[in-house]
Amino acid sequence: MDALIKHKDLIKGIALHGLNPQVGNDNVLEVLEAYKTIDSTADVLVECATCNNIYAGTFKLIYAYCESVNWFIPLPKSKK
Numbered sequence: 001m002d003a004l005i006k007h008k009d010l011i012k013g014i015a016l017h018g019l020n021p022q023v024g025n026d027n028v029l030e031v032l033e034a035y036k037t038i039d040s041t042a043d044v045l046v047e048c049a050t051c052n053n054i055y056a057g058t059f060k061l062i063y064a065y066c067e068s069v070n071w072f073i074p075l076p077k078s079k080k
Helices: 002-006 007-017 026-036 056-068
Strands: none
Touching: 002 007, 002 026, 007 026, 007 056, 026 056
């Protein structure tokens, strides 16, 4: 989980702004490995001539997950 927070800007860049890192980028691989512990079904398209950004779909999924859990920041406990 720490890798997802550590690379928050990279995840946002790929998911929202179309950043297109090179295949084998160490930071990208670290994010993918960290996310596999959450969802082992997330796949990255194999590199092909027609794919402009093989990471876009997967990183949109990762970004949506991180947003849904508020980037792992615990919510304050309500006082009773």
